[in-house]
Amino acid sequence: MRLDHLAIAAETLEEGVAWAQDRLGIVFQGGGKHERYGTHNKLAALHGGIYLEVIAIDPAASSDGPRWFGLDDFSGPPRLVNWICEPYVLQPLLVHGMQSVPMSRGDLRWDMGVPPDGSLPMGGGFPTVLSWHTDVPPGVTLGSSGLVLEELTVRHPKALEIATELEGVFKDDRVTFHADDNVALSARFCNDNRTVTL
Incomplete structure (x- = not known):
């Protein structure tokens, strides 16, 4: 399983993009x-074929059920809420309530693990999983921003259990797990010798 992208949620897409662009x-x-x-969303490619996504509810659209990424319950300033991975085989990693949902956007097609209530697996502590129906995912086709992900920190009351569950299927030295009373993600990036943490 490989890290595919990181997601920033925002109350509006415009606010989220401005927040991320200003910091990064x-x-x-x-x-x-x-x-x-x-x-709806906007994307920015990171070094190494992964990318960063800003996602928000589209005020011009409706949804027949709960929105994914926990957006129905999201409030406050933009923040990193999710990390998304692509396993070699999707089905065994559909855990913590995730069900495979066929998705499309433009010419892109993929299957995404989404709990029926739209929540994030383990509040965002466990990665959402997907399977692209393309040999060249967005992280490769987007023009690179030059931004490098140095570290993703996952804080969760069950951080050690998550790390243990992922042993044998996911190994990325950039991703670290720390026990904490609250669920929180933070990511450290480097660009032109400048380090920024979200």
């Missing part, structure tokens, strides 16, 4: 609408 010094591009969940 990069430009978000592309993206589009997810009709199934009534959301």
